[in-house]
Amino acid sequence: QSALTQPASVSGSPGQSITISCTGTSSDVGNYNLVSWYQQHPGKTPKLMIYEGTKRPSGVSNRFSGAKSGNTASLTISGLQAEDEADYYCCSFATSRTFVFGTGTKVTVL
Amino acid sequence: EVQLVESGGASVQPGGSLRLSCAASGFTFRSYWMHWVRQAPGKGLVWVSRINYEGTNTGYADSVKGRFTISRDNAKNTMSLQMNSLRAEDTAVYYCARADNLDYWGQGTLVTVSS
Secondary structure (H helix, E strand, C coil): CCCCCCEEEEEEEECEEEEEEEECCCCHHEEEEEEEEEEEEECCEEEEEEEECCCCCCCCCCCCCEEEEEEEEEEEEECHHHHHHHEEEEEEHHHHHHHECCCCEEEEEE | CCCEEEEEEEEECCCCCCCEEEECCCCCCHHEEEEEECCCCCEEEEEEEEEEECCCCEECCCCCCCCCEEEEEEECEEEEECCCCCCCCHHEEEEEEECCHHHEEEEEEEEEEEE
């Protein structure tokens, strides 16, 4: 149950697009369409942004989109805004009916 | 409105035990799998455990297997996490979350394991 690998930090200017990668293995990301993404502002509870790889919950901006290729999932934030500055975590279902989170990525809006 | 409220967090010595609870409201509790996730101070999210609708199917992270036990009472709309043989590395905020999408989270309860 090793954590999924995410870049420690990603930054971009307002209006730009950024992409956060989430690399796992064939035992988790690569074998299931059950990757979700969470946004967490400092001192706050995580918020679901993407589920089942590409689906957006009601109320989440369409600037957030998810994708997957092989063992790597990704979250793209388009039209970056100051309010997007937060920590982001991916999470995947894994074998043995467990789940595994990513290492987390700090997004900075320059 | 969906609400999840954790309780039971405390400061405990290594080797001790603690029982966390999660009270659910605003949705049909018995229709959802439920999860526990933890976050050590200044660290990332870590999945801990999961339980199915009836409480007959559970899963655990390797780091807590054999020490933690998840359970639920659908009549009371509550989920619990019994934590035994606690270690310093179990120090964290413990969140309960709904469904395999983890679409709703509680505010968390702090567990501190220290001598």
